[in-house]
């Protein structure tokens with residue numbers, strides 16, 4: 001039969017062993033992931049994703065930060081936190097943009113015209129399907145100068161009326177295919193985002 005001192009000794013050893021194990025757990029990868037996630041997924045960025053996927057992401061991030069906070073964690077808890085956070089990030093689902101919001105930031109402004117201009121000129125091609133859909137502002141299946149002019153009109157109309165831009169564009173269903181880019185005679189001259197566009 002063990003003495004009281006024996007039990008205390010065993011307990012102290014267990015605590016010591018657990019502490020040594022916890023101290024050895026490397027949280028660097030989790031810390032790096034959390035730091036990156038918090039810097040990349042700002043409130044503005046998160047506003048582009050569906051409420052459900054953002055809810056899951058926030059909860060998972062919170063749990064990951066708890067793991068970072070705890071002094072005593074097992075290695076598999078750190079691994080699980082990394083896995084769960086990476087999964088939540090991969091499952092963040094973008095909200096569909098409105099027509100004309102080519103840079104998908106929730107606003108229609110000059111930046112969208114510039115994005116479309118660069119896409120047409122080939123200096124910065126759009127590849128995201130939602131962006132391609134939004135860039136076809138006049139919903140004719142082609143991305144060209146007329147989409148830039150459509151957005152310009154929306155901006156001017158909004159500036160005059162100070163009403164939301166959503167109603168200014170014709171409602172359309174999401175197309176199955178990628179809008180075609182018009183390269184009619186290949187060159188699109190633009191003096192400025194609001195400048196005259198001449199296709200030749």
Ligand SMILES: [Ca+2]
Nearest residue numbers: 101103105107
């Ligand atoms: Ca925009």
Ligand SMILES: [Ca+2]
Nearest residue numbers: 136138140142
């Ligand atoms: Ca178009």
